[in-house]
Amino acid sequence: MISVQEAEKLIRQNSPNYYSESIPTIEAHGRILAEDILAERENPPFNRVAMDGIAINYAQWQNSRTSFEIKGTQAAGHPPLSLEDPSTCLEAMTGAVLPSGCDCVIPVERISVTNNVATLEDGLELQQWQNVHIQGSDHSQGFKLARTGQVLNAPEIAVAAAAGYGQVKVAKLAKVAVIATGDELVSAGVDIKPWQIRRSNTTSIVASLKSAGYDAKEYHLKDDLDALRDKLRDLLESNDMLILTGGVSMGKFDFVPQVLKELSVEQIFHKVTQRPGKPLWFGTSSNKSVFGLPGNPVSALINFQRYILPQLNRSQNALCPPQLKAELAEDFTFKKNMTRFLPVCVESNGPKLLARPQRTNGSGDFGSLSGSHGFIELEAEISDFKKGHVAIFYPW
Ligand SMILES: Nc1nc2c(c(=O)[nH]1)N[C@H]1C(S)=C(S)[C@@H](COP(=O)(O)OP(=O)(O)OC[C@H]3O[C@@H](n4cnc5c(N)ncnc54)[C@H](O)[C@@H]3O)O[C@H]1N2
Numbered sequence: 001m002i003s004v005q006e007a008e009k010l011i012r013q014n015s016p017n018y019y020s021e022s023i024p025t026i027e028a029h030g031r032i033l034a035e036d037i038l039a040e041r042e043n044p045p046f047n048r049v050a051m052d053g054i055a056i057n058y059a060q061w062q063n064s065r066t067s068f069e070i071k072g073t074q075a076a077g078h079p080p081l082s083l084e085d086p087s088t089c090l091e092a093m094t095g096a097v098l099p100s101g102c103d104c105v106i107p108v109e110r111i112s113v114t115n116n117v118a119t120l121e122d123g124l125e126l127q128q129w130q131n132v133h134i135q136g137s138d139h140s141q142g143f144k145l146a147r148t149g150q151v152l153n154a155p156e157i158a159v160a161a162a163a164g165y166g167q168v169k170v171a172k173l174a175k176v177a178v179i180a181t182g183d184e185l186v187s188a189g190v191d192i193k194p195w196q197i198r199r200s201n202t203t204s205i206v207a208s209l210k211s212a213g214y215d216a217k218e219y220h221l222k223d224d225l226d227a228l229r230d231k232l233r234d235l236l237e238s239n240d241m242l243i244l245t246g247g248v249s250m251g252k253f254d255f256v257p258q259v260l261k262e263l264s265v266e267q268i269f270h271k272v273t274q275r276p277g278k279p280l281w282f283g284t285s286s287n288k289s290v291f292g293l294p295g296n297p298v299s300a301l302i303n304f305q306r307y308i309l310p311q312l313n314r315s316q317n318a319l320c321p322p323q324l325k326a327e328l329a330e331d332f333t334f335k336k337n338m339t340r341f342l343p344v345c346v347e348s349n350g351p352k353l354l355a356r357p358q359r360t361n362g363s364g365d366f367g368s369l370s371g372s373h374g375f376i377e378l379e380a381e382i383s384d385f386k387k388g389h390v391a392i393f394y395p396w
């Protein structure tokens, strides 16, 4: 049996890579960049008027001029006008090019206009270049606005569009088969016998994968060695990743490790000193990861979140998201020499996040996860965790 740290290291060392594709920028929200976004031009690309008002020659005001005849209007999206007579002014709109000969913009609220002459508010103080967004003051042409591995959230989409990228190169999303194993399982919506169990693991995992954009599909295989072998061979062929749940422990019908071995999936590890999820299985085949999650629903969901989602992120060369930490809101004891993943509800306490353990009745009690916010990871080496103990928090 290996530790959580060793398991994580081995999974990392066996990260697959699913390559990249170009897609329309407007459809790229949430995807991982597979190229750097470089500025098409310097920004602003010209001296940009930042307030609706009048544009003047500042030296005129320094020489005590406070009234300016309006000679024209500089609208946004139009070629620049020129202030021919420095004692006059031009109306100028936000987003327009600052007319040549002007170096000061006065907002419309600070002037009054009579007979086409703009007069400044009494006692108004001006600065040269006020209300002008200076050409190139944000960044130069070719500046790296976003880099490979960044998530394309709304700001990065804006940046890509602003840099003229109608299409962006993003990491390809894995095609994932999520496979429930077990004769006892029956899906929702179908009559159920007293000795059967509703299938829930694969449903929640597929839902989570789909919300992250992956092409994920749910399958159910019975505990039949030959059928399991044949179907898994097909699924391995047609998917980038397999996630199995159940059948990885010590039972007479726990065929998953044996079948994967027969299909030449190389076992990297089986069993981790953790609760829940001790029987976790991980292996690889070509550029594909294969995970065998324990069937108990709390184990399956926690181990999926803890190991598989990060592996999918790595397969896209995603930059690591910031690690969240939370403080235990009460003492907690766990005597076994194992890492403990503890479901919690979190609340904020000033700048801190407090994690309150959610009472569960073991790793089959998935009802207790409803309403929880995620889980914290408690070290194997400690048994008595005191209130205030800081732990890594994994949100659902
Ligand atoms: N002799 C031992 N027995 C067990 C050990 C052990 O070390 N020695 N480990 C226990 C632990 S810990 C876990 S966790 C489970 C994991 O077993 P399996 O991965 O083989 O899972 P199953 O036996 O197939 O199922 C366990 C439990 O979960 C239910 N299940 C399975 N799939 C689903 C699903 N898709 N949706 C909802 N529920 C599911 C299944 O009906 C069982 O009740 O083994 C212990 N035993």
Ligand code: MOO
Pocket (backbone or CB within 6 Å): 274, 275, 276, 277, 278, 279, 294, 296, 298, 299, 363, 364
């Ligand atoms: O590893 Mo099991 O999930 O503790 O019940």
